[in-house]
Amino acid sequence: MPAVSLQHISKTYNKGTVKAVNSVSFDVNKGELFGLIGPDGAGKTTIFRILTTVLLPDQGEATVEGLDVVKDFKTIRRKVGYMPGKFSLYQDLTVSENLTFFATIFKTSIKENYDLIKDIYDQIKPFSDRPAGKLSGGMKQKLALCCALIHKPDVLFLDEPTTGVDAVSRKEFWEMLQRLKQQGISILVSTPYMDEASLCDRIALIQNGNILSVDTPQNIISNFPAPLYAAKAKNFYQLLKDFRSDPAVESCYAFGEYLHLTFKDAGNCDQLMQQLRDKYQPAEFEYKKTVPTIEDSFIRLMQQTIP
Amino acid sequence: MSNKAIICQDLTKQFGAFKAVDHISFEVEQGEIFGFLGANGAGKTTAMRMLCGLSFPTSGKATVAGFDVYHQQEKIKANIGYMSQKFSLYENLTVTENIEFYGGVYGLSRTEIKKRGGDMIDMLGLSQSAKKLVGELPLGWKQKLSFSVAIFHRPKIVFLDEPTGGVDPLTRRQFWDLIYSAAADGITVFVTTHYMDEAEYCNRISIMVDGRVEALDTPTQLKHSFQAQTMDEVFYQLARRAQRTAD
Numbered sequence: 001m002p003a004v005s006l007q008h009i010s011k012t013y014n015k016g017t018v019k020a021v022n023s024v025s026f027d028v029n030k031g032e033l034f035g036l037i038g039p040d041g042a043g044k045t046t047i048f049r050i051l052t053t054v055l056l057p058d059q060g061e062a063t064v065e066g067l068d069v070v071k072d073f074k075t076i077r078r079k080v081g082y083m084p085g086k087f088s089l090y091q092d093l094t095v096s097e098n099l100t101f102f103a104t105i106f107k108t109s110i111k112e113n114y115d116l117i118k119d120i121y122d123q124i125k126p127f128s129d130r131p132a133g134k135l136s137g138g139m140k141q142k143l144a145l146c147c148a149l150i151h152k153p154d155v156l157f158l159d160e161p162t163t164g165v166d167a168v169s170r171k172e173f174w175e176m177l178q179r180l181k182q183q184g185i186s187i188l189v190s191t192p193y194m195d196e197a198s199l200c201d202r203i204a205l206i207q208n209g210n211i212l213s214v215d216t217p218q219n220i221i222s223n224f225p226a227p228l229y230a231a232k233a234k235n236f237y238q239l240l241k242d243f244r245s246d247p248a249v250e251s252c253y254a255f256g257e258y259l260h261l262t263f264k265d266a267g268n269c270d271q272l273m274q275q276l277r278d279k280y281q282p283a284e285f286e287y288k289k290t291v292p293t294i295e296d297s298f299i300r301l302m303q304q305t306i307p
Numbered sequence: 308m309s310n311k312a313i314i315c316q317d318l319t320k321q322f323g324a325f326k327a328v329d330h331i332s333f334e335v336e337q338g339e340i341f342g343f344l345g346a347n348g349a350g351k352t353t354a355m356r357m358l359c360g361l362s363f364p365t366s367g368k369a370t371v372a373g374f375d376v377y378h379q380q381e382k383i384k385a386n387i388g389y390m391s392q393k394f395s396l397y398e399n400l401t402v403t404e405n406i407e408f409y410g411g412v413y414g415l416s417r418t419e420i421k422k423r424g425g426d427m428i429d430m431l432g433l434s435q436s437a438k439k440l441v442g443e444l445p446l447g448w449k450q451k452l453s454f455s456v457a458i459f460h461r462p463k464i465v466f467l468d469e470p471t472g473g474v475d476p477l478t479r480r481q482f483w484d485l486i487y488s489a490a491a492d493g494i495t496v497f498v499t500t501h502y503m504d505e506a507e508y509c510n511r512i513s514i515m516v517d518g519r520v521e522a523l524d525t526p527t528q529l530k531h532s533f534q535a536q537t538m539d540e541v542f543y544q545l546a547r548r549a550q551r552t553a554d
Contacts, residue, residue, distance in 0.1 A: 039475035040446045137347055164472065166346040166501060167539060168546045192473045193502075195539075207475060236508075237487045253480050256507035256538070257526060295476045302477055 001066045003155050003186035004028035004051060009060035011046050020046040022209040023060065028155075028188050033181045035200035036190040037294070043209040044190040045085055048159045051188070052082045065154050078106065081148035085159040085190075087140050091133030095124055095143055098132050099150060106151030116183065117146045120176055138169045145176070156180065158189040162196065174199045197294040205298050212301035220297050226250070226266045229273060230258035230290040233282035242280045248272050253299060260296055311370075312337045312464050312495035313358060318367035318376075320353050327353040329518035330367065337463070340486060340496045342506050345515030346546040351499055352468075354515070358497070359466055360384050372463040385413065388457035388494075391468035395453035398442030402433055405441055406456060413460035427455050447478030454485055458494055465489065467498040471505065483508055503539040514542060516549050 004027065011021045021043040028034040036044050049055035051064055053073035062069045064076045089098045099121075103110050114121075124142050127135060132143060141161060148156060158177075162170045174196065181187060189200070197203045198217045205212040205220070213220055233239040240259050244252040252261040263272050273287055313335040320328040328350045335341045345351045356362040358371050360380035369376040372386040396405045403424065410420035428437050431451055441449060450470060458465050467486075471479045483505065490496050498509065506512050506526060513523040522529055522545055526538055533541045 039478070040473035042475075164347075164469075164501070166546065167503065167542050168346055168549075171543070194476060237491070240487075253477075254483060254504075254508060256504040298475075299477050299480075302475065 001030070002027040002063075003030045003032065004034075004062075004064050004188055006047070006051075006062045007060055009047070009050060009057045009062055011043075011050065011055070011058050019209050021050075021057075024206075024209070024211050025060075026204050026211060026214045028186055029202075030186055031181065031184055032201045033177060033187045033189070033199075035197055035203040036188065036206060037192075037194060037197050037203050037298070038190075038206035039192050041208070042206045044206060045159055046209075047206075048082070048084070048157050048188075048190065052080055052157055053077060078151070079154045081151070081153035081156045083144045083148040083156075083158045083161060085163065087144060089132045089140070089144055089147060092131050094129050094131055095135070096128040098143060099146055102147040103150045108151050110150065113150055113152045116152055116180075117149050119179060120149075121146050138165060141165065141169075141173065149180070154186065156185050156187045156189075158187065160190050160192065162191055162193065170196070194293070194295040194298060203294075205294075205301060207298075207302050207305065210305060212298070212305060217294060220294060221292050224292040224297055224300065226262040227269050228290050228292050228296060229261050229263075229269060229287055230255070231261065231273075231285070231287040232258045233286070234284040235282065239280070239282050239285075242282070243276060246276060246279075248275070251300070251303075253296075255293070255295070258290070260290065260292075310337055311335065312339065312372060313341075313497070314368075314370045315358075316368040318354070318357060318369045319365050320350075320357060320362065321365040326518050328357070328364075331515070331518075331520045333513055333520060333523055335464075335495060335497065336510075337495055338490055338493045339511065340490050340498065340509045342509030342512035343497060343499045343515070344506060344512055344542060345499075346549055348551060349515040349546075349549065350518040351515055355466060355468065355497075355499070358383075359387060359389060386463050388460070388462040388465035389468075390453050390457040390465070390470055392450075392470060392472040393468075396441045396449065396456065399440060401440055402428065402437045402444070402452060405452075406459065409456045409459055415460060423459065427459065431455060447474050447481070450474055450478070450482060451485060454482065454489075458489055462494065464495040464497060467496065469499055469501060471500065471502065479505075503537065503542060506538045506542075512538075514545050516545050517551050521545050521548075 007025050008023045009021055010023050012019050038044055050057050050069060051062060053069050053076050065079050067076050099110055120142050124139050127139060162173055177187060202216050204214045240254060243249050243261055248263055250262045250264045252259055263269050277285055311334050316332050317330040318328060319330050331354060343351055357364050357376055360383035364376060371383045374382040406424040407420055428434055436444060471482050486496055511525050512529060513520045529541050533544055535541045
């Protein structure tokens with residue numbers, strides 16, 4: 001039995017005019033760290049709200065720990081931890097009051113499950129008498145995670161926990177998730193940052209309410225269908241404009257210090273690259289064959305789906 | 308008057324004993340894309356508020372577009388553009404109404420607003436949506452429109468505070484096309500971001516740690532000096548030295 005299962009889940013808003021989620025299906029296995037990866041407005045939060053039983057789907061079925069999200073909502077609520085994207089703790093209660101509150105409504109105590117949160121709680125303990133509203137972003141995030149964990153849930157739902165958080169805190173947060181995973185908790189986490197995909201066991205790429213792909217990050221990368229080249233030159237923007245408008249080039253996007261490109265004739269890339277060099281003669285030109293990233297795959301899948 | 312877009316000398320902002328911005332010094336060239344990075348709480352927002360003429364420094368000197376941050380705040384405001392993910396357009400106004408509003412605030416004439424606004428809507432491919440409420444546009448379009456509105460009065464400098472947060476990777480790249488094209492037109496771009504690949508698109512980058520500018524160079528040079536493969540590593544090496552958190 002998977003920890004989470006969705007079968008053809010659809011949800012619309014505003015009397016059917018806004019399609020938030022369109023026949024979405026995927027499973028999260030027990031003990032898995034599963035990433036839902038996509039930009040704002042892709043439907044990630046709607047999926048979280050349906051799975052945590054705070055929103056009814058229009059169509060389709062979904063289960064959490066084998067329980068139906070519509071019929072068994074009361075049981076599910078006891079078994080899951082949910083950290084919404086928007087900070088939802090009591091701002092005028094202190095750190096320790098918030099934690100006590102969540103422990104109490106789940107009929108447990110901080111003491112009983114302290115092992116689970118110790119690593120994380122230690123970092124905010126010095127502020128335990130501070131109102132939650134007065135914490136920094138990173139601290140709020142840690143407190144919210146503690147509150148979502150205090151009843152030792154089987155499944156943890158984390159909706160964009162790292163959005164707006166700097167690179168260092170993001171890294172620390174993912175290390176915390178790895179440790180929670182080792183304790184056997186199944187985790188569904190969403191993020192708009194594509195570079196976080198590689199930290200998940202499996203991922204679903206989602207855009208405009210549609211799942212583009214579900215697989216391990218490695219498989220998504222190895223399924224990239226064309227040879228990918230990276231190139232750079234002194235005048236990067238000019239190179240981008242030249243290559244993008246060239247008839248031999250299929251796609252061309254900036255990726256950090258290089259641009260990534262594919263050719264329409266995939267069998268002949270090295271020769272085509274030489275031809276581009278001769279044609280535009282960019283100063284300080286360099287190129288190499290490169291390994292696609294999740295972002296390369298995402299852009300490609302997006303374009304295949306957009307009519 | 309110097310033709311530098313921004314000059315900062317020992318710029319400092321203190322709240323009580325706390326030095327939010329601690330003697331930062333740097334210069335930004337006209338037409339440069341300047342990345343302003345730092346961990347949460349490093350002092351980026353406080354520094355940007357001073358440069359935008361929204362808050363007085365405690366000490367130090369700075370000019371923005373040639374105007375002094377102590378005595379010419381209103382001149383600064385008239386000569387810069389500003390956009391962030393949080394503050395951008397009025398959701399309950401249409402695309403055209405937003406353009407008219409911002410054009411009016413910056414003192415453009417009605418005929419100018421009409422002409423330039425029309426060109427802008429065409430360039431963005433928004434002709435079909437000109438009468439739609441901004442709230443109904445997809446996020447990616449909002450961000451692109453919001454940037455175009457921020458440079459509608461042709462400011463010398465545009466400040467972008469995490470402009471691409473949460474948008475899809477394709478839109479993010481289209482957004483950077485707009486930034487490049489603005490820079491090619493001579494507009495100086497001062498941008499903060501959490502995406503390290505975007506840091507690579509800047510001509511130069513500064514990285515703030517605990518209120519100070521700890522590194523400032525081209526992305527290539529920074530990677531070289533820190534013996535790092537990626538900007539991510541450079542940022543991580545610097546930011547983990549931070550003593551203070553975002554409190």
